[in-house]
Amino acid sequence: xxxxKLTAEKRTILGKKVKNLRREGILPGNVYGKGLESTALQVKxxxxxxxxxxxxxxxxxxxxxxxxxxxxxxxxLQMDFETHTPLHADFYQVNLKEKVKTTVPLAIVGEAKAVAxxxxxLLQPLSEVEVEALPDKLPExxxxxxxxxxxxxxxxxxxxxxxPEGVEILTAPDQTVVKIAELVAPEPEPEPEPAxxxxxxxxxxxxxxxxxxxxxxxGEKPAESGDKEENKKEE
Numbered sequence: 031x032x033x034x035k036l037t038a039e040k041r042t043i044l045g046k047k048v049k050n051l052r053r054e055g056i057l058p059g060n061v062y063g064k065g066l067e068s069t070a071l072q073v074k075x076x077x078x079x080x081x082x083x084x085x086x087x088x089x090x091x092x093x094x095x096x097x098x099x100x101x102x103x104x105x106x107l108q109m110d111f112e113t114h115t116p117l118h119a120d121f122y123q124v125n126l127k128e129k130v131k132t133t134v135p136l137a138i139v140g141e142a143k144a145v146a147x148x149x150x151x152l153l154q155p156l157s158e159v160e161v162e163a164l165p166d167k168l169p170e171x172x173x174x175x176x177x178x179x180x181x182x183x184x185x186x187x188x189x190x191x192x193x194p195e196g197v198e199i200l201t202a203p204d205q206t207v208v209k210i211a212e213l214v215a216p217e218p219e220p221e222p223e224p225a226x227x228x229x230x231x232x233x234x235x236x237x238x239x240x241x242x243x244x245x246x247x248x249g250e251k252p253a254e255s256g257d258k259e260e261n262k263k264e265e
Contacts, residue, residue, distance in 0.1 A: 034081045038095040038121075041070040048118075057116055061093060061102060063123025071095055071121075078116060082107075088134045088161075088168040093121055101126060101165060124165040131200065133158045134169055136191075136207060140177035142184075150182050150210040159188060159201040167196040176208055185209035 041058055043051055048058040057075045062068040082104060085091050093102045102121040110117055124130050135158045144150040159172065172191055179186070189203030 033090040033092045033101065034084045035092045035094060035099075036073055036077060036081045038071040038073045038093055040096065041072040043072075044070060052117065057119060059119040059121060061095070061100065061121040061123060063100075063102070064125060064128075066100070066123045069095075073119075075116065078119065082116075082119075086135075086170055088132050089170060090124070090165050090168075091121070093123075103130070103132060103165070103168075126165050129162050129164055130168070131160060131162045132168060133160050135171045137171040137173050138208070139173045139175045142176045142208075142210060143178065143180040144182070144184065144210045145179075147180075148213065149180070151213055152176060152179070152208060153211050154208045156188070156201075156205055156207045159191070159199050161193065161197050161199055163197040167194070169194050169197060172199075174207055179208070179210050182210055182212060 038059070038061070041051075043058075051058055051072060052075075055075045056072050057078050058070070058072050060068055060070055081091055085104070087104050087107070090101050090103065093100045100121075100123045102123050105120040105122045106118075107116060107120075108118040109115065136154075136156065138152075138154065142150075142152045145152050161168070161172075163169075172193060174186060174191065176186065186207045186209075187203060188199060188201050188205045188207060191199060191207065193199050
C-alpha cells in the first residue's frame with residue numbers, strides 16, 4: 031500500500047532559535063521510535079501541510095531522510111491556534127508488523143430523524159476514540175450513522191460503534207458518542223423601557239393633591255392628647 035511521502039533534513043538549529051526556521055517556512059520536528067534514536071529534523075511547512083491533510087494523524091507517512099524511508103505517524107502536533115499553523119511535529123516510526131494505539135476522529139453520517147422533525151437537538155459529547163491496529167489498518171475515521179435517532183434521550187454509545195476489520199476500539203464502551211437532547215427554548219424578548227419622564231408623570235400627583243397612602247392635612251395640626259386634657263380643665 032502506497033503512503034504519502036515527506037522529505038526531511040536533519041536539524042541543527044535548536045531551542046528558541048527555531049522561530050527563525052518558521053519565518054522561512056520550515057517546520058521543526060523530531061523522529062523517534064523502536065530501534066531509532068530520537069533525531070531533530072525539519073521539513074518544508076507547505077509539504078507537511080499537504081501530506082498531513084491527506085494522511086491525518088492515523089495515516090502512515092513515508093518519511094525520507096538520511097537516505098532511508100521510515101514509516102511514521104504524526105504525533106504531538108503543536109499548532110498556533112490563532113493562525114492554525116503547525117509549530118512543531120513529532121514523527122513516530124512504527125513496525126508494520128506490530129499493532130499500535132492511537133486516536134481516530136468520529137465522523138457523523140446523515141441527519142437524525144429527531145432533528146429533521148424538530149423533536150430534539152443532536153449533541154456529540156465524544157469526538158474521537160482510541161483504537162489499536164496494525165499501522166496499515168488504522169482508519170482515517172470511524173463513521174457514526176445517526177439517522178435512526180428519532181426520540182428524546184435516544185443515544186449511541188461507544189459499544190454500539192462498528193469498527194473496521196482488524197481494528198479494536200479501546201475507549202470505554204459505556205461512553206456516549208451522540209444523544210438527542212431537548213430543544214433550547216428561545217430567550218424571551220426584553221420588555222420595552224418606559225419613555226423618559228413617563229414614570230414621573232404617573233408617580234406624582236397634581237400640585238396640592240395627596241399621593242397614594244398620604245392624608246393631606248387641612249387647617250391646623252390636631253391637638254395632642256395632652257392639649258385636649260388641658261382645655262377641659264380650663265372649661
